[in-house]
Amino acid sequence: MPDLSINFAGIKSPNPFWLASAPPTNSGYQVMKAFDAGWGGAVWKTLGVPVVNVSSRYGSVNYRDKRMMGFNNIELISDRPLADNLREIEEVKKRFPNHAVIASLMVQSRQEWHDIVRDVTNAGSDGIELNFGCPHGMCERGMGSAVGQEPEVLQTIVEWVMEVARIPVIVKLTPNISDITEPALAARRGGANAISLINTIQSIVGVDLDLFAPYPIVDGKGSNGGYCGPAVKPIALNMVKNCAQHPDVRLPISGIGGIETWRDAVEHILLGASSVQVCTAAMHYGFGIIREMTSGLEQYMAEKGFRTIDDMVGRALPNVKHWEDLNLQYKVTASINPEKCIGCQLCYTACEDGAHQAIRLQPGTRTPAIIDENCVGCNLCSLVCPVEQCITMERRDDGTRHQTWKERTAADDIPITFNDERAGGRHHWVPEPAAALGKEREKTLPGKARLYKEVAVKQKITE
Amino acid sequence: MAEYATPTTEQEFAGNFAQLKPLMSNSEAMLESSRCLFCFDAPCIKACPSGIDIPLFIRQINSGNATGAARTIYEANYFGNACGKVCPTEVLCEGSCVYTATGAKPIEIGRLQSHATRKVMDQGKHLFQPGAATGFRVAVIGAGPAGISCACELRKLGHEVEVFEARSRPSGLTLYGVAPYKITNEETLAEMAYLEAQLGFRVHYNHPISSRPELEKLESEYAAIFLGIGLGHTSALGLPGEERDNCVGAVEFIEQLRIGQQHTAVGRRVIVLGGGNTAMDAASESARLGAERVVLAYRRGKEEMGAYAFEYDLAKSVGVQGLFNVAPLEITGNGKVEGVKFVRTATRNGQVHPVPGSEFVEPCDMVIKATGQAKQTRFLNFIPELQLDSRGRIVFNPATYQTTNPRYFAAGDAANGGAEVVNAAADGKAAAHGIHGFLTKN
Ligand SMILES: Cc1cc2nc3c(=O)[nH]c(=O)nc-3n(C[C@H](O)[C@H](O)[C@H](O)COP(=O)(O)OP(=O)(O)OC[C@H]3O[C@@H](n4cnc5c(N)ncnc54)[C@H](O)[C@@H]3O)c2cc1C
Numbered sequence: 001m002p003d004l005s006i007n008f009a010g011i012k013s014p015n016p017f018w019l020a021s022a023p024p025t026n027s028g029y030q031v032m033k034a035f036d037a038g039w040g041g042a043v044w045k046t047l048g049v050p051v052v053n054v055s056s057r058y059g060s061v062n063y064r065d066k067r068m069m070g071f072n073n074i075e076l077i078s079d080r081p082l083a084d085n086l087r088e089i090e091e092v093k094k095r096f097p098n099h100a101v102i103a104s105l106m107v108q109s110r111q112e113w114h115d116i117v118r119d120v121t122n123a124g125s126d127g128i129e130l131n132f133g134c135p136h137g138m139c140e141r142g143m144g145s146a147v148g149q150e151p152e153v154l155q156t157i158v159e160w161v162m163e164v165a166r167i168p169v170i171v172k173l174t175p176n177i178s179d180i181t182e183p184a185l186a187a188r189r190g191g192a193n194a195i196s197l198i199n200t201i202q203s204i205v206g207v208d209l210d211l212f213a214p215y216p217i218v219d220g221k222g223s224n225g226g227y228c229g230p231a232v233k234p235i236a237l238n239m240v241k242n243c244a245q246h247p248d249v250r251l252p253i254s255g256i257g258g259i260e261t262w263r264d265a266v267e268h269i270l271l272g273a274s275s276v277q278v279c280t281a282a283m284h285y286g287f288g289i290i291r292e293m294t295s296g297l298e299q300y301m302a303e304k305g306f307r308t309i310d311d312m313v314g315r316a317l318p319n320v321k322h323w324e325d326l327n328l329q330y331k332v333t334a335s336i337n338p339e340k341c342i343g344c345q346l347c348y349t350a351c352e353d354g355a356h357q358a359i360r361l362q363p364g365t366r367t368p369a370i371i372d373e374n375c376v377g378c379n380l381c382s383l384v385c386p387v388e389q390c391i392t393m394e395r396r397d398d399g400t401r402h403q404t405w406k407e408r409t410a411a412d413d414i415p416i417t418f419n420d421e422r423a424g425g426r427h428h429w430v431p432e433p434a435a436a437l438g439k440e441r442e443k444t445l446p447g448k449a450r451l452y453k454e455v456a457v458k459q460k461i462t463e
Numbered sequence: 464m465a466e467y468a469t470p471t472t473e474q475e476f477a478g479n480f481a482q483l484k485p486l487m488s489n490s491e492a493m494l495e496s497s498r499c500l501f502c503f504d505a506p507c508i509k510a511c512p513s514g515i516d517i518p519l520f521i522r523q524i525n526s527g528n529a530t531g532a533a534r535t536i537y538e539a540n541y542f543g544n545a546c547g548k549v550c551p552t553e554v555l556c557e558g559s560c561v562y563t564a565t566g567a568k569p570i571e572i573g574r575l576q577s578h579a580t581r582k583v584m585d586q587g588k589h590l591f592q593p594g595a596a597t598g599f600r601v602a603v604i605g606a607g608p609a610g611i612s613c614a615c616e617l618r619k620l621g622h623e624v625e626v627f628e629a630r631s632r633p634s635g636l637t638l639y640g641v642a643p644y645k646i647t648n649e650e651t652l653a654e655m656a657y658l659e660a661q662l663g664f665r666v667h668y669n670h671p672i673s674s675r676p677e678l679e680k681l682e683s684e685y686a687a688i689f690l691g692i693g694l695g696h697t698s699a700l701g702l703p704g705e706e707r708d709n710c711v712g713a714v715e716f717i718e719q720l721r722i723g724q725q726h727t728a729v730g731r732r733v734i735v736l737g738g739g740n741t742a743m744d745a746a747s748e749s750a751r752l753g754a755e756r757v758v759l760a761y762r763r764g765k766e767e768m769g770a771y772a773f774e775y776d777l778a779k780s781v782g783v784q785g786l787f788n789v790a791p792l793e794i795t796g797n798g799k800v801e802g803v804k805f806v807r808t809a810t811r812n813g814q815v816h817p818v819p820g821s822e823f824v825e826p827c828d829m830v831i832k833a834t835g836q837a838k839q840t841r842f843l844n845f846i847p848e849l850q851l852d853s854r855g856r857i858v859f860n861p862a863t864y865q866t867t868n869p870r871y872f873a874a875g876d877a878a879n880g881g882a883e884v885v886n887a888a889a890d891g892k893a894a895a896h897g898i899h900g901f902l903t904k905n
């Protein structure tokens with residue numbers, strides 16, 4: 001039986017799943033309910049200077065019938081009194097001594113930081129998270145991402161905090177920056193014990209076509225908000241990887257961004273996260289999703305033979321390379337399994353219009369065929385095919401040769417002129433431009449376009 | 464025990480004849496349209512006799528453009544709303560949807576189609592307008608799917624159109640023939656009103672054209688005449704006793720049902736003769752009207768029935784019993800129908816042979832003959848030079864729908880011998896282009 005428990009920079013929790021600092025951790029009631037449901041930890045909704053929120057706070061990106069594929073908000077930090085929050089933290093810790101309660105904080109002056117760090121420590125928090133990420137509302141007041149985007153300011157504040165901190169300190173990073181390792185390094189220089197990322201991404205999730213205003217709309221107007229949910233996972237994964245691979249960051253990472261299932265969590269972990277945080281998924285489906293997450297993680301670990309979370313942290317990192325280190329001799333081409341094909345011909349039109357004209361239609365069947373010589377192995381067809389494992393990418397090189405761009409550069413064997421013989425697409429076949437004309441008409445004409453043939457109509461019987 | 468109690472109120476009738484393809488809610492349409500793959504050169508389009516660009520309209524629904532979806536549908540088929548409800552989609556578009564090959568349910572194309580068209584109808588959004596007037600006048604005989612579709616397209620092409628209809632309401636068998644659980648009278652008529660409001664053809668109701676002088680008048684006043692007259696009454700069986708009370712034709716029975724609704728009388732024990740779709744409909748309808756026992760009698764085996772399998776399944780699901788390999792010999796009774804005398808049959812080399820000595824009487828108090836509709840031969844003979852084929856269908860040029868009398872064009876059941884609403888709608892529309900070519904001499 002794998003052991004899901006973690007010790008994250010000194011913060012212990014029964015499993016790596018924490019609720020991120022956000023509405024699900026707004027109150028002791030919610031955090032207790034979450035722990036009861038099986039969550040391992042919770043980063044309390046950010047405490048700090050008093051705020052006022054607007055009404056109409058969230059917007060969503062839907063994809064077809066799927067709701068909240070992306071999610072954004074223009075909410076601020078906790079608007080509840082500090083004293084209430086502190087009392088509830090204490091109460092939760094009493095009832096759940098082995099679960100992780102981390103206080104997220106955001107204030108301004110050195111004195112305020114000192115005071116609030118002491119307050120939450122006295123309340124029994126297991127750790128502190130510094131919210132340097134909020135991309136709206138707080139940055140205008142010189143907090144949140146305004147700090148996170150200035151490595152030097154960030155470092156100074158971390159130093160203030162470390163002056164009094166007796167529990168582990170995590171710095172939460174904003175992704176609204178071009179190189180995420182810069183604030184990560186500043187956090188390290190300031191003496192932080194860990195980092196967490198990502199906070200939300202500055203965004204406009206949509207525009208109302210009738211009101212001409214961005215969502216969410218507050219009395220006819222809107223503002224940029226913070227983007228999160230499944231759509232941001234790829235951005236988060238890349239940033240987690242960048243911090244994990246950087247030789248000087250060397251801090252435990254709490255992975256955040258688009259985690260909804262055990263798979264998402266494992267991906268974050270394989271790229272270097274040693275705890276994960278979840279917000280949108282809990283806001284969408286409630287705390288019950290934790291059962292799927294823990295059981296999936298457990299199952300995966302058992303199948304792979306991982307005994308602890310640490311066994312798997314960063315396991316994918318050695319395989320994340322710079323492009324120039326990839327093997328240029330590796331070659332795959334697409335292969336269609338006609339037994340599985342349902343004949344939608346999406347692969348055909350995708351390759352024909354969006355890739356390399358390497359798929360053709362065949363007379364007498366709706367199953368298309370790959371033209372091996374033209375296939376560059378881009379994967380597109382296999383990605384659009386709606387049938388599981390119907391188009392597979394098969395290896396065509398014999399696996400004996402290995403050559404990277406870096407090696408070719410070193411060997412002085414890279415294309416340099418515009419018409420260089422060694423350029424990749426140089427000898428790749430493409431159809432003549434004019435061969436495209438009239439192609440659309442080879443499709444069945446729908447009724448509207450159906451040409452009512454201009455045939456001669458008899459005027460007289462004898463004609 | 465009957466599956467259904469005899470309906471006595473409008474609500475009970477609506478309950479017994481609940482719509483097989485009810486209107487989709489916005490949420491359901493969003494869910495269903497999300498599944499469509501937007502296939503290349505989609506097989507569903509090819510399977511639609513009117514060639515509606517199905518993936519396009521489904522995508523339009525999905526992107527919140529129901530009006531655009533309705534336009535896509537109506538541009539191909541003026542009976543877009545009705546077809547979504549009455550088409551045998553199982554053997555047309557939905558039957559060819561690529562999802563069927565995955566074992567998953569095909570996209571509910573018909574219901575999506577009715578969803579989008581119903582929206583524009585309810586909102587009164589006009590999509591079309593008549594073309595610039597050409598000065599030509601065309602007469603259309605018959606306001607069924609073929610006639611109305613032809614009239615709509617002719618109006619779009621700028622010709623003036625007058626429609627002559629024997630009955631008091633438009634849409635032909637869509638209103639008087641199709642089973643009430645497929646479409647309601649209100650829905651059918653709403654679409655007709657919607658089309659008429661946009662395209663402005665004139666319909667003369669209760670105005671049968673039934674004599675040579677009437678035709679001559681049309682010939683002198685109109686540049687071309689379109690025949691959308693459909694088929695006629697149920698053909699006689701030529702059996703002794705056929706004239707007894709409560710021995711009725713299916714088409715007549717169903718027409719009565721569509722008009723009379725819950726006031727339609729049905730027997731307690733009904734025998735339906737026939738194995739086609741009309742027989743299945745009549746049997747289902749009898750059961751839903753509260754008949755205690757409905758027997759479907761067919762000369763050959765179950766597999767040989769002309770009806771679609773799903774139509775037989777539907778009839779069975781409401782309690783209809785099949786009686787196969789029997790041929791009716793006589794309608795028995797004393798004034799009123801009391802039974803049908805059958806002889807068992809055997810099929811050898813495709814030929815049905817009676818089995819001597821196997822006669823028996825199946826008691827009943829109503830017989831519905833669903834043995835095909837007669838052609839309107841008598842009327843058609845009034846038209847000079849008009850040729851009919853050996854089966855009574857009007858001979859026409861498949862590219863122009865022109866008949867052997869150049870001023871007459873024809874489509875729909877009268878020309879194809881009896882098919883579906885969608886065929887009549889598609890061909891009636893195409894015929895308008897033949898007429899247009901004739902009028903504009905190209
Ligand atoms: C019982 C039954 C059930 C059916 N169910 C379905 C179904 O579920 N789905 C489906 O798609 N199809 C169904 N059909 C078939 C479909 O109804 C027909 O294919 C379609 O209606 C044919 O259209 P049409 O315009 O050619 O003829 P019709 O619909 O028959 O219309 C002809 C019109 O012309 C009028 N007319 C005839 N002669 C004259 C005259 N001399 N002067 C003036 N007016 C005249 C008639 O009154 C009628 O209104 C069914 C048919 C029947 C009989």
Ligand SMILES: Cc1cc2nc3c(=O)[nH]c(=O)nc-3n(C[C@H](O)[C@H](O)[C@H](O)COP(=O)(O)O)c2cc1C
Pocket residue numbers: 020021022023045046071072073075076077078104131133134172198199200228229230232256257258259277278279280281
């Ligand atoms: C409504 C809302 C409020 C949030 N408030 C805070 C906050 O107060 N402090 C904080 O550090 N992060 C806050 N976040 C960011 C989340 O903690 C988290 O970093 C982000 O949502 C990405 O994770 P996810 O993709 O699982 O949602 C908030 C997010 C949302 C949606």
Ligand code: SF4
Pocket residue numbers: 333334350351355356357358359370374375376377378379380381382
């Ligand atoms: S892998 Fe790319 S190039 Fe090859 S067939 Fe598929 S889409 Fe075309």
Ligand code: SF4
Pocket residue numbers: 336337340341342343344345346347348366367368381384385386387390391
């Ligand atoms: S995308 Fe897949 S299912 Fe569709 S035609 Fe291509 S191989 Fe067949």
Ligand code: SF4
Pocket residue numbers: 344498499500501502505506507508517518521559560561562570572
């Ligand atoms: S075949 Fe099915 S999935 Fe493909 S376009 Fe048509 S309805 Fe959509």
